[in-house]
Every structure is written in structure tokens, then in C-alpha cells.
Amino acid sequence: MHTDTLRDDIKALMPRAKGDLAEMVSFRSIHDPAQSPPAECDRMVDWLIEAFADVGLRDVQAHVTDDGSRAVTGFAEGPLDAPTVLLYFHHDVQPPLGDDAWDSPVWTLTERGGRWYGRGAADCKGNIAMHLTALRALGKDLPVNIKIIGEGSEEQGTGGLEAFVPKHADLLAADTILVCDAGNFAVGVPSLTTSLRGLANVVVTVRSLSSPMHSGMFGGAAPDALAALIAMLATLRDDAGNTTVRGLDATGVWPGVDYPPEQFRVDGNVLAGVDLLGGGRVSDMVWARPAATVLGIDCPPVVGSSAAIQPEARARINLRVPPGMDAVSAQDALVDHLTAVAPWHVHVEIEREANGQPFTGTNSGPGYEAMLDSMRAAYGRDVVMQGQGGSIPLCTVFQETFPDAEIMLIGVEEPLCLIHAPNESVDPTEIENMAYVEASFLRRYAERFAAPR
Numbered sequence: 001m002h003t004d005t006l007r008d009d010i011k012a013l014m015p016r017a018k019g020d021l022a023e024m025v026s027f028r029s030i031h032d033p034a035q036s037p038p039a040e041c042d043r044m045v046d047w048l049i050e051a052f053a054d055v056g057l058r059d060v061q062a063h064v065t066d067d068g069s070r071a072v073t074g075f076a077e078g079p080l081d082a083p084t085v086l087l088y089f090h091h092d093v094q095p096p097l098g099d100d101a102w103d104s105p106v107w108t109l110t111e112r113g114g115r116w117y118g119r120g121a122a123d124c125k126g127n128i129a130m131h132l133t134a135l136r137a138l139g140k141d142l143p144v145n146i147k148i149i150g151e152g153s154e155e156q157g158t159g160g161l162e163a164f165v166p167k168h169a170d171l172l173a174a175d176t177i178l179v180c181d182a183g184n185f186a187v188g189v190p191s192l193t194t195s196l197r198g199l200a201n202v203v204v205t206v207r208s209l210s211s212p213m214h215s216g217m218f219g220g221a222a223p224d225a226l227a228a229l230i231a232m233l234a235t236l237r238d239d240a241g242n243t244t245v246r247g248l249d250a251t252g253v254w255p256g257v258d259y260p261p262e263q264f265r266v267d268g269n270v271l272a273g274v275d276l277l278g279g280g281r282v283s284d285m286v287w288a289r290p291a292a293t294v295l296g297i298d299c300p301p302v303v304g305s306s307a308a309i310q311p312e313a314r315a316r317i318n319l320r321v322p323p324g325m326d327a328v329s330a331q332d333a334l335v336d337h338l339t340a341v342a343p344w345h346v347h348v349e350i351e352r353e354a355n356g357q358p359f360t361g362t363n364s365g366p367g368y369e370a371m372l373d374s375m376r377a378a379y380g381r382d383v384v385m386q387g388q389g390g391s392i393p394l395c396t397v398f399q400e401t402f403p404d405a406e407i408m409l410i411g412v413e414e415p416l417c418l419i420h421a422p423n424e425s426v427d428p429t430e431i432e433n434m435a436y437v438e439a440s441f442l443r444r445y446a447e448r449f450a451a452p453r
């Protein structure tokens with residue numbers, strides 16, 4: 001057994017981790033040329049290739065995937081007969097959603113109140129900093145074989161890596177896969193994310209007139225496409241806020257940790273006096289039941305709108321699909337529902353966009369046991385099993401491509417990070433503690449894997 005200087009070593013590496021993260025956050029790696037120049041993603045990839053080579057990986061390289069994004073792979077050899085661990089991250093980020101909404105510059109890592117702010121500080125560049133810190137702490141003394149896979153278009157949902165994985169199974173095959181695009185239930189509460197909701201998106205277009213018509217001369221009798229769309233969208237929930245898509249079960253119950261409503265109100269930035277939705281517990285609503293969210297509506301904005309009845313209106317709807325439900329059937333149900341509730345015989349066209357199946361992670365095995373031990377040791381308390389309302393379709397691809405691999409979701413993204421929102425941040429103690437979890441996991445896993453089972 002090693003004398004455990006790991007924790008101290010990692011503490012000493014934290015200034016370096018902050019430097020890494022500051023450099024990564026400075027790259028505007030949104031994988032969408034309409035929002036950020038592709039050169040920003042290229043700079044991020046170049047940085048990763050250097051950084052992972054610097055911590056001892058070899059053959060670190062970028063592969064162009066089907067959607068034009070680049071996936072980064074690399075490898076480091078451990079002892080003979082050691083197991084192989086694949087470390088996942090993504091290196092693209094969400095758009096800032098309005099620079100004005102940020103209290104500090106979006107692309108400059110800024111410390112405030114003990115947290116580090118900037119787009120991608122947590123999701124997912126904080127997890128990259130965690131990987132680099134863990135590997136740096138272990139140095140040449142790697143207890144297992146390490147592989148990395150860095151996705152370049154996770155936030156776009158364009159599926160480049162999902163197509164890449166089955167085609168490059170040899171390059172990525174592992175005994176355990178750590179999908180590090182998740183995080184703890186709360187700061188200081190070690191957590192495994194054991195289930196993910198899937199998703200099914202649709203875009204619905206409603207048409208009723210061949211041109212906009214004056215609301216004074218025609219309003220009252222002319223079929224209003226926007227009014228029809230609003231009526232259709234309103235049928236997706238009941239008065240209590242429960243999802244009411246015909247044919248979808250919305251009564252699931254979450255078996256793991258309870259999500260206290262008070263904490264959810266804080267985590268969810270819910271305004272005082274405004275109700276939480278649904279008839280179940282919060283954990284049921286966000287982890288075990290479907291949820292339909294209108295992501296956007298195309299109609300005239302208030303500024304510049306005129307006294308006209310709209311001939312056409314469009315909405316994108318995002319349906320979250322809990323474990324146990326098939327994402328394609330759920331998408332079908334949503335399409336059928338919207339078609340059925342359209343009023344006044346308006347013309348309805350529904351486009352099916354991305355869908356991804358829900359996922360259930362590993363809950364036994366040497367990797368699982370080693371992870372629980374490492375988390376308990378790092379945080380000094382028991383591990384919480386949580387779901388994640390969001391989806392990572394890639395997890396399902398990993399499961400299908402590597403059916404024997406243990407797949408676990410961990411990371412530095414706890415609720416206060418406000419990932420995807422303005423003012424995203426990361427708690428540096430989570431990077432430090434989770435890097436320690438990761439490094440000590442790799443050692444414990446090697447030992448458990450070698451022990452007779």
C-alpha cells in the first residue's frame with residue numbers, strides 16, 4: 001500500500017488546476033460556427049493534446065467525428081494485467097446566454113466568494129481540471145491503464161461521439177468508464193449519479209392563414225395560429241404542473257435520496273412564493289417522471305409587433321424521459337398528443353429532433369465498490385445515490401458498445417454551479433476532493449481488480 005500523500009499532493013496541485021481551468025475557460029469552445037469561430041474549438045483541442053501529453057499520456061490525438069467536432073483520445077499504460085479505465089469529458093461549452101447577465105466576464109475565470117466563475121468552469125472543463133490533477137498527482141506511478149475520450153460537441157447534441165464510439169471500440173475499450181460530466185448532490189456530499197433521463201425533442205409548426213391579417217378587421221373569426229399553438233402547449237401540463245402527454249406514465253417514484261423542496265428552491269433559483277410543480281416529491285418529478293418543456297417559440301417579439309393575427313407559429317419542445325420509458329415511443333406519444341389536441345383544423349407539422357434513451361448506471365462490481373470506498377474516504381461520509389434529470393445519450397452508447405464495463409457518473413458539477421445558465425461557477429474544493437476521489441479510486445480499483453473475486 002502506498003503511503004497516502006495523495007491528498008496533500010493534490011492540495012499542492014490546486015494552483016496549477018486553477019491555471020489549467022483559467023486557460024480552458026478562455027477558449028470560447030461552443031461547437032457552433034454561428035456562435036463562436038471554429039478556431040476557438042481548435043485552440044481548446046490543441047491545449048488538451050498538450051495538457052494530457054504533459055501528464056504522461058501517449059498518442060494523444062484528435063479525431064474528426066461525423067458532426068465535424070473533434071474527439072480527443074489518449075492512452076497511458078499501467079502495470080501488466082491491470083484493468084483499464086476510460087475517463088470521459090467534453091470540451092465544448094454552452095453559449096453564454098447574454099454576456100449582460102453575467103456578473104464577471106464570461107470567458108475569464110474569476111474568483112468570487114470562494115467560487116470560480118466562467119462559462120465551462122464546471123461543465124465540463126472543471127472535470128477536465130479534475131482529471132489532469134488526479135493524473136498529475138499519480139505521476140508515472142499509474143496503477144491502471146488509462147484511456148481518455150474528450151467529446152467536442154456534447155452541448156450541441158449532434159451526436160458526433162455517439163457515432164464514433166462503436167466504430168473505434170478497440171481504441172476505447174475499458175473495464176470501467178468514468179463519465180465525468182456530473183457532480184455531487186451538494187458541495188461536500190459525495191454522490192454517484194445512477195440514472196439519467198433520456199430526451200426526445202420535437203418542433204411543432206402551426207399554420208392557419210396564408211398571410212398576417214389585421215386583428216381589427218379579422219380578429220374574432222380568423223383562425224389564429226399563435227393562439228392555436230398556445231392552446232396546444234397548454235395541454236402538456238395539468239393545473240398542478242404534472243406532465244400530461246397522452247400515453248406517458250407520469251407517476252414514477254424515485255427510490256434513492258430525497259431532494260428536499262427547500263434545497264430544490266435554492267438550487268433551482270425559484271422565486272419566493274412561486275410553487276414547485278407536480279404532485280410527487282421533487283426527486284420523483286426530476287428523476288423518475290417525464291417532463292415537457294417549451295424551449296422556444298417563433299412568433300413576433302413584443303417590440304415591433306403590430307396589430308396582426310399570426311398565420312404561422314412554431315415551438316420546440318423538449319421531453320425528458322425517465323428510466324423505464326423508451327425515448328422513441330415517448331417522442332411518438334408527444335407527436336400524437338400534439339396532433340390530437342390541435343384546435344380548429346389548423347395545419348400541424350411536427351419535426352422529430354434528437355432523442356436519447358434514459359440510462360441506469362452500474363450498481364455492483366469492483367469498480368463500484370472502489371468508488372464508494374474512495375468517496376467515503378475523501379469526504380468522510382456516506383455516498384448518496386441520485387438521479388440526473390438531464391441526459392447523456394453517450395452513456396447508452398457506452399453501455400451498448402461495452403456491455404461488461406462498469407459505468408459510473410461523477411464529477412464537480414453540483415447544483416450551485418448553475419451549469420448552462422449565466423454565472424456558471426465551480427467550487428474549487430469539489431475539484432480538489434473529486435480529484436482525490438479519482439486518484440485514490442484508480443489505486444483502490446487496481447487492488448480490488450487484482451484480488452480474487
Ligand SMILES: [Zn+2]
Binds near residue numbers: 090123124154181
Ligand atoms: Zn456537460
